[in-house]
Amino acid sequence: MEILSDLIRSMVGEGMSDQGVFISAAVTMATIMFIVMAMCAIIFTWMERKVAGFIQSRYGPMRTGRWHGWAQAIADMLKILGKEDIIPAEANKALFMFGPILVLLGSLLAWAAIPWDRNFVAADLDLGLFYIFAVSSMVIIGILMSGWASNNKWALYGAARGAAQMVSYEIPLALATIPVVMATGSLNTQDIVIAQGGGMWNWYINPVNNPFLFVAFFMYFIASIAETNRGPFDMPETESELVAGYHTEYTGMRFAFFFLSEYANLFLVSLIAAMVFLGGWQAPFPFLEFIPGWVHFIIKGVMLVFLNMWVRWTLPRVRVDQLMHLCWKVMIPISLLCVVGAGIWMMVTGQAAA
Amino acid sequence: MDYELKNIGTHGWASQDHAGEIKSELMELNMGPQHPATHGVLRLLLETDGEIVHKVTPVLGYLHRCAEKIAEGVNYKQWVVYTDRFDYLAPMCCNHAYVTAVEKLMDVEVPERAEHLRVVTAELSRIASHLIALATFGLDMGAWTPLLYCFREREEILNLLERISGGRMLYNYMVPGGVRYDVPRDNWEHDVLEFITMLETKKLKDYNQLLSYNKIFIERLSDVGVLSVQDAYDYGCTGPVLRGSGVKFDCRKDDPYSVYHKFDFDIPVGTGEVGTVGDCWDRYMVRVREIEQSCRIIRQALETMPEGPYLAIELKKPVKVPAGAAYTRTESSKGELGHYIISDGGQTAFRNKVRSPSFCNLQVIEKVGVGQMVSDLVAFVGSLDIVLGEIDR
Amino acid sequence: MEQKAIYDLLAETLGEAALGFSDEGVEPVADVDPAKIAEACTFLRDDERLQFTQLMCLSAIDWDGLDETGKGKSVAILGYTDEGQPETSDRVGEGDFGVVYHFYSHPLKHKFTLRVRVSRDVAAVPTISKIYSTAAWHEREAWDLMGIRFPGHHDLRRMLMDDDWVGHPLRKDYQMPDQWLTVPMAGKNLIANPFKTDEPAGSADSPEPGEGE
Numbered sequence: 001m002e003i004l005s006d007l008i009r010s011m012v013g014e015g016m017s018d019q020g021v022f023i024s025a026a027v028t029m030a031t032i033m034f035i036v037m038a039m040c041a042i043i044f045t046w047m048e049r050k051v052a053g054f055i056q057s058r059y060g061p062m063r064t065g066r067w068h069g070w071a072q073a074i075a076d077m078l079k080i081l082g083k084e085d086i087i088p089a090e091a092n093k094a095l096f097m098f099g100p101i102l103v104l105l106g107s108l109l110a111w112a113a114i115p116w117d118r119n120f121v122a123a124d125l126d127l128g129l130f131y132i133f134a135v136s137s138m139v140i141i142g143i144l145m146s147g148w149a150s151n152n153k154w155a156l157y158g159a160a161r162g163a164a165q166m167v168s169y170e171i172p173l174a175l176a177t178i179p180v181v182m183a184t185g186s187l188n189t190q191d192i193v194i195a196q197g198g199g200m201w202n203w204y205i206n207p208v209n210n211p212f213l214f215v216a217f218f219m220y221f222i223a224s225i226a227e228t229n230r231g232p233f234d235m236p237e238t239e240s241e242l243v244a245g246y247h248t249e250y251t252g253m254r255f256a257f258f259f260l261s262e263y264a265n266l267f268l269v270s271l272i273a274a275m276v277f278l279g280g281w282q283a284p285f286p287f288l289e290f291i292p293g294w295v296h297f298i299i300k301g302v303m304l305v306f307l308n309m310w311v312r313w314t315l316p317r318v319r320v321d322q323l324m325h326l327c328w329k330v331m332i333p334i335s336l337l338c339v340v341g342a343g344i345w346m347m348v349t350g351q352a353a354a
Numbered sequence: 355m356d357y358e359l360k361n362i363g364t365h366g367w368a369s370q371d372h373a374g375e376i377k378s379e380l381m382e383l384n385m386g387p388q389h390p391a392t393h394g395v396l397r398l399l400l401e402t403d404g405e406i407v408h409k410v411t412p413v414l415g416y417l418h419r420c421a422e423k424i425a426e427g428v429n430y431k432q433w434v435v436y437t438d439r440f441d442y443l444a445p446m447c448c449n450h451a452y453v454t455a456v457e458k459l460m461d462v463e464v465p466e467r468a469e470h471l472r473v474v475t476a477e478l479s480r481i482a483s484h485l486i487a488l489a490t491f492g493l494d495m496g497a498w499t500p501l502l503y504c505f506r507e508r509e510e511i512l513n514l515l516e517r518i519s520g521g522r523m524l525y526n527y528m529v530p531g532g533v534r535y536d537v538p539r540d541n542w543e544h545d546v547l548e549f550i551t552m553l554e555t556k557k558l559k560d561y562n563q564l565l566s567y568n569k570i571f572i573e574r575l576s577d578v579g580v581l582s583v584q585d586a587y588d589y590g591c592t593g594p595v596l597r598g599s600g601v602k603f604d605c606r607k608d609d610p611y612s613v614y615h616k617f618d619f620d621i622p623v624g625t626g627e628v629g630t631v632g633d634c635w636d637r638y639m640v641r642v643r644e645i646e647q648s649c650r651i652i653r654q655a656l657e658t659m660p661e662g663p664y665l666a667i668e669l670k671k672p673v674k675v676p677a678g679a680a681y682t683r684t685e686s687s688k689g690e691l692g693h694y695i696i697s698d699g700g701q702t703a704f705r706n707k708v709r710s711p712s713f714c715n716l717q718v719i720e721k722v723g724v725g726q727m728v729s730d731l732v733a734f735v736g737s738l739d740i741v742l743g744e745i746d747r
Numbered sequence: 748m749e750q751k752a753i754y755d756l757l758a759e760t761l762g763e764a765a766l767g768f769s770d771e772g773v774e775p776v777a778d779v780d781p782a783k784i785a786e787a788c789t790f791l792r793d794d795e796r797l798q799f800t801q802l803m804c805l806s807a808i809d810w811d812g813l814d815e816t817g818k819g820k821s822v823a824i825l826g827y828t829d830e831g832q833p834e835t836s837d838r839v840g841e842g843d844f845g846v847v848y849h850f851y852s853h854p855l856k857h858k859f860t861l862r863v864r865v866s867r868d869v870a871a872v873p874t875i876s877k878i879y880s881t882a883a884w885h886e887r888e889a890w891d892l893m894g895i896r897f898p899g900h901h902d903l904r905r906m907l908m909d910d911d912w913v914g915h916p917l918r919k920d921y922q923m924p925d926q927w928l929t930v931p932m933a934g935k936n937l938i939a940n941p942f943k944t945d946e947p948a949g950s951a952d953s954p955e956p957g958e959g960e
Contacts, residue, residue, distance in 0.1 A: 415908060681774060714881050
């Protein structure tokens with residue numbers, strides 16, 4: 001923000017008030033974020049299809065745009081935008097229209113607190129991590145809203161499952177990051193990344209430093225798959241059971257919102273995992289520090305996204321009650337154990353943050 | 355891990371009033387005919403209480419063509435093409451069932467070579483059908499990748515069958531009295547042997563590692579949709595569904611037709627390896643193991659295939675069947691496929707009733723489906739491996 | 748156990764209701780009185796010596812127009828003419844209906860075939876769906892396609908045909924419909940396509956604008 005503000009100030013001169021500079025910087029930042037998000041949806045759609053193709057011994061898209069069908073996702077997006085926007089006659093129109101926006105908003109807002117580089121964060125909040133989890137919970141409301149408003153029983157099933165699942169998995173997701181917060185002594189996302197500087201052995205995932213953080217990473221990763229509603233935890237969609245879940249009735253642009261949000265969310269949770277456990281924009285080795293931090297950060301995020309896709313295209317889906325069982329009876333206790341264990345470990349080894 | 359939910363009976367808490375104020379009622383849910391998990395155009399009317407199914411009512415007929423009526427209007431040989439359309443995933447088995455039934459009335463001496471060719475093609479078809487069963491069952495469980503793998507192997511079978519019959523999906527290969535074409539002269543037998551060796555040694559292991567013994571897969575299927583032997587008998591279940599419940603019954607062994615008595619193979623049955631005998635996993639695993647047995651049969655049939663004619667009738671003339679009536683059953687990939695043919699001595703059947711295995715197997719869903727979760731119902735339908743072309747006929 | 752021996756056991760139990768046994772054809776078959784079919788099935792299923800665990804098949808038969816001499820001169824079914832119009836006939840259906848039951852015993856590995864015959868105007872056979880559950884759908888199909896009622900059946904609805912279908916298609920005297928719910932069943936030009944006409948406007952066959960329906 002500071003860089004951006006300085007840039008705007010230097011461009012328009014001193015004639016602009018501080019508030020004006022702030023507002024224009026914020027608008028610029030939001031635009032960049034939205035573009036990045038839309039881009040990542042397009043890129044990850046293509047990537048998902050290529051990864052799935054690779055795993056399933058086929059090619060995936062190969063035609064559009066000549067080289068490995070790189071333009072397929074763009075073509076799909078254009079097609080989706082050109083589709084007729086259908087609102088079911090018996091649907092609750094206001095909620096039906098507002099649902100997808102809320103879903104998109106939930107995933108978009110959280111991007112504000114992601115630190116891309118040392119001086120490159122849209123909102124350097126002291127409560128950054130807390131803020132991310134707080135706003136991303138809005139997605140649940142959007143899903144429940146659109147599933148309910150569709151006036152379709154399958155959509156309602158999907159929404160009910162989705163709400164139950166996401167509310168539950170918020171808990172291990174947040175609990176898994178608490179040991180990191182304890183280690184850093186701050187909820188500020190930038191502080192968390194800075195605390196992991198100096199090479200990959202200083203990242204929080206390193207089991208030598210603190211084994212409980214290592215376990216917490218896997219808790220976070222599993223919970224994040226469930227939080228993004230992807231296989232094997234894609235309960236709200238379960239295309240073989242619930243047709244298409246909460247977005248059964250959606251078409252065109254509104255469907256694109258869900259689509260966009262799914263991949264934005266996927267990248268977001270991967271970025272958070274990279275930020276919290278894998279050193280964010282810090283280079284894995286000191287001699288790689290000449291590469292800009294955001295490149296490291298994005299590479300880490302994309303690798304986690306790949307891992308996520310790998311899991312999705314390999315495993316069958318769990319049943320909805322098994323999913324809840326896994327959350328409440330396995331993951332939450334382990335996450336809590338991690339919190340307690342990490343605290344004790346830090347006390348014993350004297351790592352506790354000042 | 356115990357999931358008590360599936361044991362809630364039909365008179366669970368949904369039918370009662372809570373605290374006398376909140377009234378809850380069952381939700382009617384229309385599953386199909388356009389639904390990804392109903393394997394075609396099956397429609398299930400569900401009465402659900404949340405995730406628990408309280409009543410299942412299958413609605414059929416979306417693919418009904420009244421082939422039995424058509425059988426009364428076309429001659430015996432012409433009707434073979436309609437059998438292709440019954441179980442379109444294993445048409446060779448359907449061909450085989452029909453020609454066996456007609457030959458039983460005709461009393462024609464079918465050449466040994468034709469019988470061997472029939473067995474080979476029917477078993478290849480059975481493998482293809484079972485591969486689809488595994489693939490779509492995996493898909494019902496949310497595993498996408500086995501689908502593509504199984505279809506890849508099925509493609510090989512379709513290529514092989516195309517080379518011998520000219521058709522990829524609907525073959526019209528067998529006629530009463532033999533088969534239409536001999537083995538093509540391009541090393542067909544060798545390619546078949548190569549394929550089944552590859553399937554036996556490599557691919558089945560892959561499927562087992564990827565899907566069958568996957569922890570999530572087992573958790574989803576063990577103790578789900580348990581079909582007792584008594585119910586299986588009562589509802590007329592046959593084939594892998596009956597064998598999944600632990601009954602060692604196979605028409606190829608117990609009521610031999612064609613030349614199956616010459617071959618040495620086992621009948622895999624459900625053993626309750628990961629749960630109760632007769633659960634969804636058992637039915638699934640029976641199919642995987644049947645693929646191995648089919649490979650064994652194919653190998654023996656090819657190795658002992660005699661030289662000689664492959665057709666005992668004149669292909670251009672319609673066959674005449676002496677008057678009489680007989681019920682003939684064969685083991686199709688889905689179970690016991692029977693034809694009850696009444697002949698009046700002419701060129702067309704007076705009556706041709708088809709007893710299709712999926713039709714009888716599906717009926718049991720009215721009993722076993724009750725009290726399960728919606729997800730488990732999907733698993734159960736998948737494990738029955740129904741084909742709607744055969745149910746609606 | 749041989750089918751004849753099974754029939755003798757059955758005849759002991761049913762008495763008068765066992766109408767005869769024939770093993771002339773390819774498949775031996777026992778005739779019983781339709782009124783006693785449920786009793787016969789219960790006996791076959793429950794008797795220790797028989798243990799018929801499974802009903803393999805239940806087939807409904809319309810013997811209308813069957814050439815008894817075995818020369819293949821049975822009455823042909825009615826279909827569509829080459830012009831796409833349903834064939835019609837003044838012949839009144841007269842033959843009996845029959846239901847054939849095929850049983851199999853898994854423990855003892857023997858088969859048995861029962862046949863009942865009912866007159867065309869009665870067209871009803873007591874249900875055995877309470878004895879063999881699988882018969883429920885077979886009987887529904889028989890009712891749907893052949894029009895044989897099964898008194899006592901818990902759910903005797905149309906199964907494969909639509910709920911509002913008229914007639915039972917597998918009957919030998921069934922006449923094909925020319926249309927159903929305004930959808931033409933076969934052939935062409937049964938109903939003028941309201942959106943398109945093949946003839947050029949003004950030709951003798953096509954209605955003048957404003958004149959058609």
